[in-house]
Amino acid sequence: MALTPKPFAAACALVSTLAFAAAGLCTPASAAPEQESHPKAVKVLKEKHHKPSKKAKEQPAPEVAAAEDEPEPDITDTVVTDYACELNNKVTIYTNAQDDGHIALRWKNRLHRLDRIGTTTGALRFENPKFGLIWIGIPSKGILLDSKLNRQLANECKNAQQAKPLVAAVPAAEKKS
Secondary structure (H helix, E strand, O other): OOOOHHHHHHHHHHHHHHHHHHHHHOOOHHHOOOOOOOHHHHHHHHHHHOOOOHHHHHOOOHHHHHHHHOOOOOOOOOEEEEEEOHHHOEEEEEEEOOEEEEEEEEEOOEEEEEEEEOOOOOOEEEEEOOOOEEEEEEOOEEEEEEOOOOEEEEEEEEOHHHHOOOOOOOOHHHHHO
């Protein structure tokens, strides 16, 4: 396919026109005419780069402030169960026979009220959405989770009964021997 001089010249002219137009659009900022700064824009930019004041640092985040305002649950007339967990963590559960829909859980010197959540597996699941705490109790152990940070806080938590070694039942035939 041979190009004739006339279409070839037209194509070259078009390319050079586009190149010059693009070069005109891409002038450096220093070559642009100076624009006046708007006083409000200057103020916003200064505040953006300004460090927060001491008052702003002293005030806790709204979520933290709301969580700290939550009153501690009443643990009078409750059954106390201490759990020893991995990494020397301790969890204490306070249960009330008249209210099986809630527990009080002591974690890191703070008492939290957790609400019971139904499960299909039979595990005991209690949650406090404000703090993000989830306690899951199964017959062999308990686990404490942080749903806000998506991590385990305490695992392999066992009370005194769960910590006892399992003894296999000796068959009756072996006892008579």
